Amino acid sequence: xxxxxxxxxxxxxxxxxxxxxxxxxxxxxxxxxxxxxxxxxxxxxxxxxxxxxxxxxxxxxxxxxxxxxxxxxxxxxxxxxxxxxxxxxxxxxxxxxxxxxxxxxxxxxxxxxxxxxxxxxxxxxxxxxxxxxxxxxxxxxxxxxxxxxxxxxxxxxxxxxxxxxxxxxxxxxxxxxxxxxxxxxxxxxxxxxxxxxxxxxxxxxxxxxxxxxxxxxxxxxxxxxxxxxxxxxxxxxxxxxxxxxxxxxxxxxxxxxxxxxxxxxxxxxxxxxxxxxxxxxxxxxxxxxxxxxxxxxxxxxxxxxxxxxxxxxxx
Amino acid sequence: xxxxxxxxxxxxxxxxxxxxxxxxxxxxxxxxxxxxxxxxxxxxxxxxxxxxxxxxxxxxxxxxxxxxxxxxxxxxxxxxxxxxxxxxxxxxxxxxxxxxxxxxxxxxxxxxxxxxxxxxxxxxxxxxxxxxxxxxxxxxxxxxxxxxxxxxxxxxxxxxxxxxxxxxxxxxxxxxxxxxxxxxxxxxxxxxxxxxxxxxxxxxxxxxxxxxxxxxxxxxxxxxxxxxxxxxxxxxxxxxxxxxxxxxxxxxxxxxxxxxxxxxxxxxxxxxxxxxxxxxxxxxxxxxxxxxxxxxxxxxxxxxxxxxxxxxxxx
Numbered sequence: 001x002x003x004x005x006x007x008x009x010x011x012x013x014x015x016x017x018x019x020x021x022x023x024x025x026x027x028x029x030x031x032x033x034x035x036x037x038x039x040x041x042x043x044x045x046x047x048x049x050x051x052x053x054x055x056x057x058x059x060x061x062x063x064x065x066x067x068x069x070x071x072x073x074x075x076x077x078x079x080x081x082x083x084x085x086x087x088x089x090x091x092x093x094x095x096x097x098x099x100x101x102x103x104x105x106x107x108x109x110x111x112x113x114x115x116x117x118x119x120x121x122x123x124x125x126x127x128x129x130x131x132x133x134x135x136x137x138x139x140x141x142x143x144x145x146x147x148x149x150x151x152x153x154x155x156x157x158x159x160x161x162x163x164x165x166x167x168x169x170x171x172x173x174x175x176x177x178x179x180x181x182x183x184x185x186x187x188x189x190x191x192x193x194x195x196x197x198x199x200x201x202x203x204x205x206x207x208x209x210x211x212x213x214x215x216x217x218x219x220x221x222x223x224x225x226x227x228x229x230x231x232x233x234x235x236x237x238x239x240x241x242x243x244x245x246x247x248x249x250x251x252x253x254x255x256x257x258x259x260x261x262x263x264x265x266x267x268x269x270x271x272x273x274x275x276x277x278x279x280x281x282x283x284x285x286x287x288x289x290x291x292x293x294x295x296x297x298x299x300x301x302x303x304x305x306x307x308x309x310x311x312x313x314x315x
Numbered sequence: 316x317x318x319x320x321x322x323x324x325x326x327x328x329x330x331x332x333x334x335x336x337x338x339x340x341x342x343x344x345x346x347x348x349x350x351x352x353x354x355x356x357x358x359x360x361x362x363x364x365x366x367x368x369x370x371x372x373x374x375x376x377x378x379x380x381x382x383x384x385x386x387x388x389x390x391x392x393x394x395x396x397x398x399x400x401x402x403x404x405x406x407x408x409x410x411x412x413x414x415x416x417x418x419x420x421x422x423x424x425x426x427x428x429x430x431x432x433x434x435x436x437x438x439x440x441x442x443x444x445x446x447x448x449x450x451x452x453x454x455x456x457x458x459x460x461x462x463x464x465x466x467x468x469x470x471x472x473x474x475x476x477x478x479x480x481x482x483x484x485x486x487x488x489x490x491x492x493x494x495x496x497x498x499x500x501x502x503x504x505x506x507x508x509x510x511x512x513x514x515x516x517x518x519x520x521x522x523x524x525x526x527x528x529x530x531x532x533x534x535x536x537x538x539x540x541x542x543x544x545x546x547x548x549x550x551x552x553x554x555x556x557x558x559x560x561x562x563x564x565x566x567x568x569x570x571x572x573x574x575x576x577x578x579x580x581x582x583x584x585x586x587x588x589x590x591x592x593x594x595x596x597x598x599x600x601x602x603x604x605x606x607x608x609x610x611x612x613x614x615x616x617x618x619x620x621x622x623x624x625x626x627x628x629x630x
Contacts, residue, residue: 083474087417090467095410102402144470148463152405155459159398159586271474 002026004060004067006052006100007074008044009033011177012116012169012211016071017042019215028060028067031074052096057103066107069222071114072100075149078179079120079271082142093145094152101156112163112225113153114218119170119207119233119276121147129279132168132231140271150231157229165225167217170235170278173297174211175304182298185246186305189253195261196250202243202264205275207235210292220288235278236290248295252302319375319382321367321415322346322389323359326492327431327484327526331386332357334530343375343382346389367411372418381422384537386429387415390464393494394435394586397457408460409467416471427478427540428468429533434485434522434548434591436462444594447483447546455586465546472544480540482532485550485593488612489526490619497613500561501620504568510576511565517558517579520590522550525607535603550593551605563610567617 003020007013008029020027021043028046029038038047046063050056052074060067075093076082082089097115104111120143121136138144150166157164173182181198188196217234224230246262253260268274280290318335322328323344335342336358343361344353353362361378365371367389375382390408391397397404412430419426435458436451453459465481472479488497496513503511532549539545561577568575583589595605 086420086470086474087413090413090417094413094463098402098405098409102405105401138470139473141470141474144466148409148466151459151463151466155401155453155456158454159401159456 001068002028002064002066004070005029006070006072006096007031008042008047009035009038010073010077011174012172012214013073014042014176015174015211016073016215016218017044019219026064028064030056030060052099054099054103057100057107061107067111069112069114070100070104071116071218071222072097073116076142076145079140079142080269082145083140083271086141089141089145094148097149097152101152101162104162105156105160109160109162112165112222114165114167114222114225115149115153117150117166117168118143118146119168119235119278120273121150121168122273122276124273126273126275128275129237129277130233131279132233132282139273142271154229157227161227163225163227164229165221166229166231167221168231168233168278169214170207170209170233170276172209172211172214173301175301177211177301181242181245182249182301185249186302189250189258189260192258193260195263196246197263197265198242198246199265199267199269200242200272201266202241202246204242204272205239205277206242206245207238207277208240208245208294208297209235209290210297213290213292216291217283217288220286221283232283233278233280234283235280237278237280238294239275239277240294245294245298248298249302252299253306256306316383317341317343317379317381319343319345319385321385321387321411323357323362324348324350324353325388325392326489327487327529328388329357329491330489330526331388331530331533332359334534341379343379345371345375367414369414369418372415372422376422382426384427384429385415385419386431386533386537387412388431391457391460394455394457395584397460398455398586401456404456404460409463412464412467416467416477419477420471420475424475424477427480427537429480429482429537429540430464430468432465432481432483433458433461434483434550434593435588436465436483437588437591439588441588441590443590444552444592445548446594447548447597454588457586469544472542476542478540478542479544480536481544481546482536483546483548484529485522485524485548485591487524487526487529488616490616492526492616496557496560497564497616500564501617504565504573504575507573508575510578511561512578512580513557513561514580514582514584515557515587516581517556517561518589519557519587520554520592521557521560522553522592523555523560523609523612524550524605525612528605528607531606532598532603535598535601547598548593548595549598550595552593552595553609554590554592555609560609560613563613564617567614568621571621
């Protein structure tokens with residue numbers, strides 16, 4: 001089938017393109033960045049460097065016809081960046097979705113839309129696993145904009161019958177991710193510091209979800225897109241503290257001879273909820289389980305980082 | 316004090332401008348439309364015909380300095396129009412608010428913002444009076460966009476400390492309103508039809524709120540704008556059915572010699588919740604009560620409509 005990926009040059013987008021091409025789909029990508037090697041690297045049939053706009057979506061249609069499925073990954077991708085420039089994050093996350101939905105309404109009302117959202121919509125004040133029906137209390141512009149994106153999808157789904165689906169991803173990581181905690185830790189440990197200090201208390205809990213599990217979740221759920229707009233929280237349901245993550249990374253560096261003392265400064269970063277762990281029940285009801293444990297996945301990430309081929313690999 | 320009104324040329328905007336000018340404020344207006352008579356009609360110190368954009372907001376500042384208060388009325392104003400063109404409604408309601416908030420964040424972080432929202436954010440499934448804490452289940456793009464506008468305000472209020480306030484207005488009417496049920500009824504009855512058919516069952520309930528009461532509510536609440544962003548549902552708490560409203564209008568026309576039989580087609584209009592009645596407790600706790608009963612206010616509306624001066628009056 002024909003799949004369009006918005007934000008295809010991003011971390012998840014590149015993985016998804018390869019995954020879908022490998023299963024036989026024709027995949028077209030839209031997003032920002034010069035990427036002459038897109039086809040070689042991911043098998044994309046078409047890469048369009050540009051905004052999610054009506055005219056660019058028309059260009060994709062002219063290239064290969066209407067899509068069966070759109071996976072909408074375009075949008076802001078950092079709590080900190082959104083906090084520093086909320087206007088830009090609004091434009092990337094909300095305004096692009098408005099463009100996409102209006103185009104789908106007018107040109108492709110039967111195309112399924114998978115809108116990729118974030119655990120950040122649940123925000124603060126959750127103890128334990130978070131079900132899809134749990135309150136949405138974002139703690140940052142990033143989370144608010146993802147929530148607004150979801151609501152825009154629900155508006156179009158309910159008023160115009162567009163088949164939509166929302167996936168709220170919890171702490172996605174994996175090879176190629178060049179931002180956030182794992183990347184920052186690896187970057188710093190590469191310099192072989194005697195000690196390393198992180199913000200927060202170390203007790204913050206996240207549901208570390210490997211990108212390969214995310215790809216499988218997209219595959220399993222995408223057929224369920226409908227005007228009722230099902231929502232799935234995508235995670236394993238297993239909480240891992242920042243301290244555990246950091247210790248796993250430091251241990252993996254230890255195998256390479258790096259010794260570093262870990263400490264925490266106790267200061268909470270603005271926009272960071274204390275605990276974000278998915279209740280995976282709804283996904284499990286589809287027979288889906290996350291396969292990659294955080295211990296294994298994080299160790300693999302570090303080994304990949306330390307491998308000689310690392311330098312120069314695209315992120 | 317200096318007050319800016321976005322959407323000042325609209326129905327509520329014009330009333331608000333006159334009200335604030337009468338109490339001694341310097342009022343500047345921004346919105347769409349040629350309006351050379353703005354100052355004569357409303358006492359506006361400045362009218363800028365244009366989008367809510369950073370450059371236009373800068374122009375207002377250059378004219379008279381930073382505002383103490385912004386009342387943000389700009390946005391879509393019709394459920395039906397939004398349903399027919401959701402993209403335009405999104406731009407008017409959500410994108411303008413994004414522009415305004417970002418400008419306030421950067422240029423005027425101490426200016427109070429009153430964001431005027433709608434009962435439509437509560438949407439469907441409410442029996443009886445609706446408190447501010449009641450679920451938000453919009454039934455139309457119009458309602459979704461107002462909800463997204465509120466969330467954008469909450470995002471900026473909580474992350475950047477902007478003093479914000481949200482007022483959810485319930486079925487506002489009054490002199491000069493040239494759309495919706497009252498206007499449509501008057502327009503049709505002017506033709507002296509033997510019978511008149513309305514959509515719906517006639518049992519639909521609304522909390523008819525006179526624009527003069529809305530102005531007083533804005534005045535009473537605007538000092539409460541804060542980073543906690545209080546929300547007030549603005550209505551009397553009295554439910555009036557569409558049938559009662561239509562009968563009041565027909566009775567008032569009857570005094571002018573018009574006789575018309577009323578009927579309902581039983582078909583629900585898309586996007587129209589059955590019941591939208593405010594729980595006024597939170598407003599009442601401030602000592603506020605609506606003064607104008609729907610019977611009196613609607614009869615006055617019709618008398619105003621039938622007065623000789625009616626023809627040619629601006630809407």
